[in-house]
Amino acid sequence: MGNLVCIVGRPNVGKSTFFNRMIGRKDAIIDNVSGVTRDNKYGSVDWKDRNFTLMDTGGLVQGSEDVFEEAIRKQVFQGLERADLILFMVDLQTGLTGLDQEVADLIRKTQKPTLLIVNKSDTPDKLHQGGEFYSLGFDEVHNVSSETGTGTGDLLDAIVERLPEEAEKEDSKLPRIAIVGRPNVGKSSLTNMLLGYERSIVTSKAGTTRDPVNAVMKGFGQEFELLDTAGLRKKAKVRDDLEFYSVLRSVRAIEDSDVCVLMIDAQNGLEGQDMNILHLAVQRKKGILILINKWDLVEKDQNTAKEYEKAMRERLGTLQYIPILFVSVKEKQRVHKALESIQNIYKERLKKVSTSKLNDVLLKKVEQRPPGLERGKQIKIKYITQLPSATPAFAFFCNFPKAIKSPYKKYLENQLRQAFGFQGVPISLYFRKK
Numbered sequence: 001m002g003n004l005v006c007i008v009g010r011p012n013v014g015k016s017t018f019f020n021r022m023i024g025r026k027d028a029i030i031d032n033v034s035g036v037t038r039d040n041k042y043g044s045v046d047w048k049d050r051n052f053t054l055m056d057t058g059g060l061v062q063g064s065e066d067v068f069e070e071a072i073r074k075q076v077f078q079g080l081e082r083a084d085l086i087l088f089m090v091d092l093q094t095g096l097t098g099l100d101q102e103v104a105d106l107i108r109k110t111q112k113p114t115l116l117i118v119n120k121s122d123t124p125d126k127l128h129q130g131g132e133f134y135s136l137g138f139d140e141v142h143n144v145s146s147e148t149g150t151g152t153g154d155l156l157d158a159i160v161e162r163l164p165e166e167a168e169k170e171d172s173k174l175p176r177i178a179i180v181g182r183p184n185v186g187k188s189s190l191t192n193m194l195l196g197y198e199r200s201i202v203t204s205k206a207g208t209t210r211d212p213v214n215a216v217m218k219g220f221g222q223e224f225e226l227l228d229t230a231g232l233r234k235k236a237k238v239r240d241d242l243e244f245y246s247v248l249r250s251v252r253a254i255e256d257s258d259v260c261v262l263m264i265d266a267q268n269g270l271e272g273q274d275m276n277i278l279h280l281a282v283q284r285k286k287g288i289l290i291l292i293n294k295w296d297l298v299e300k301d302q303n304t305a306k307e308y309e310k311a312m313r314e315r316l317g318t319l320q321y322i323p324i325l326f327v328s329v330k331e332k333q334r335v336h337k338a339l340e341s342i343q344n345i346y347k348e349r350l351k352k353v354s355t356s357k358l359n360d361v362l363l364k365k366v367e368q369r370p371p372g373l374e375r376g377k378q379i380k381i382k383y384i385t386q387l388p389s390a391t392p393a394f395a396f397f398c399n400f401p402k403a404i405k406s407p408y409k410k411y412l413e414n415q416l417r418q419a420f421g422f423q424g425v426p427i428s429l430y431f432r433k434k
Contacts, residue, residue: 003052003163005045006083008107010099013091014119018146019043019056022156023283042251042276044283050160053251053280055079080107085162086114088138093120096132104136113162116141117155122148174216174225175346178253178286180277181263186293189329190263191215191226194339222343227253250277259287259345259424261338266294266308266326270315278319282426285391287345288322289424291338296328318410321417323424345424349391353420358384358394365415374403382434393428401431 007015023043041056057079080086088107090100107114118133121143133141142158144151179187195217215226254260260281264270281288290312298304309324316322323341327334362384371379379400387393394416398404409429416427 003084004055004082005052005085005087005159005163006055006057006079007087007089008057008080008103009089010097010103013089013094014146015056015089016041018089018117018119018144018152019054021146021149021152022054042280044255044280045156047156047160050163051255052084052159052163053255055083077106080110080112083110083112084164085159086110086112087117087159088114088136089117089119090133090136091120092118092143096135100133100136104138108137114138115155115158115162118143119146121145122150174223175259175343176225176227176257177259177261177342178227178250178257179261179263180250180253180281182265182271182273185263185265186329187263190261190291190293190335190338193329193332193335194226224342227257251280254281254284254286257286258349259289259342261289261291261342263291263293266292266298270312275315278316278322282319285426285428287349287424288319288426289338289341289345290322290324292324292326293329295326296331296333321423321425341424348422349425351392351420351422351425353386355385357420358386361419362412362415365412369411371398371404371408374400379403380434387430389428391428392422392425393430395430395432397432397434399434401433404431 007019009015019041022045043054043056045052045054086107088103090096116133116136116138118141122145140158142151142155144155179190181187195215217224217226254277262274262278262281264274278288292308305326312324313320323345325334325338325341327338329335363381366381371381373379377400379398381396381398383397385395387395396404396412413427413429416422
């Protein structure tokens with residue numbers, strides 16, 4: 001999955017605000033109440049031609065009345081164990097506390113490379129107030145402000161300098177499919193069914209992830225490479241926490257995949273960690289399909305599927321382009337359709353639209369609904385072209401590129417999708433000076 005960077009610290013030092021700033025979206029819940037972050041959060045960060053996965057952990061506490069305290073501590077420990085680099089965050093305004101000392105002792109035991117982050121260093125005069133934190137014994141201290149972004153550029157430089165070099169990925173010309181999701185949603189059953197589909201196993205070979213078994217299968221005359229997230233090979237440590245390692249395998253597989261198939265248990269619905277995985281797939285510009293498995297176990301009438309999908313799409317928000325299929329792997333219901341959808345999404349991700357078609361269609365849509373005014377002058381989009389990138393990206397050349405607001409960008413994306421498809425595929429829009 002690339003490198004894993006883990007943020008740790010006691011509650012309310014600003015970890016979630018920092019996490020949101022680093023990944024560029026407001027994902028983690030922020031509140032002034034201790035212990036708001038329950039689950040580990042994952043996001044993808046690109047900086048200076050390097051990519052790493054950032055993990056936000058719950059605040060480490062002791063002796064509270066929070067029933068989640070033990071679960072949070074367990075997740076933090078697991079994060080520390082698997083991290084390539086640790087970011088230990090403290091709060092300049094509060095100063096050094098006994099709990100900071102305890103967290104520091106815990107980090108030292110891991111013997112992992114660690115950067116100490118003194119957060120809430122909003123102004124230059126505060127930079128000299130954090131001297132007491134040097135007593136924690138870490139070689140490198142960075143003053144930042146999660147709220148304003150002060151110091152985060154220098155910190156990112158330091159992070160990528162200290163990350164181990166990634167092993168070169170094996171170049172596969174086959175579409176890479178990752179079946180991801182929480183434990184017990186049916187990933188293994190689907191994987192086994194696909195691999196047994198018309199006796200179509202071609203080969204098993206070493207992959208690029210640390211769980212090194214991928215398998216090649218064939219369907220509809222197309223070969224696919226299935227990435228190992230569902231336990232094609234059982235892990236040696238059966239005592240490993242199922243939920244944590246399931247998510248971690250999913251994160252790794254997303255990085256290496258072309259299409260992610262997110263499996264949901266129909267009886268549980270879309271949960272927080274599922275949204276976390278979805279957003280990571282969107283950030284990495286992967287094709288996405290949602291499978292609602294165990295549909296045979298749901299009591300239903302003629303409107304059940306429609307109402308279920310409506311509620312799910314409300315949760316998805318702006319991710320309406322992601323297809324949703326109701327399946328039962330156990331009963332072999334619509335698995336054939338799922339395989340067909342995977343292939344279609346893969347093709348959509350590679351789709352190229354000619355410049356002439358783009359301009360013929362979209363300039364008319366711009367004329368019907370102009371983007372508005374900037375300082376009294378009409379914003380004009382003159383020309384559109386698809387960029388020569390690995391995933392769908394489009395450049396809109398205009399006179400005031402910075403004046404294009406988010407709602408209008410969404411309008412253009414919707415028009416693009418209505419005209420040219422791209423179902424199940426994130427697309428990127430860039431606005432440039434004509």
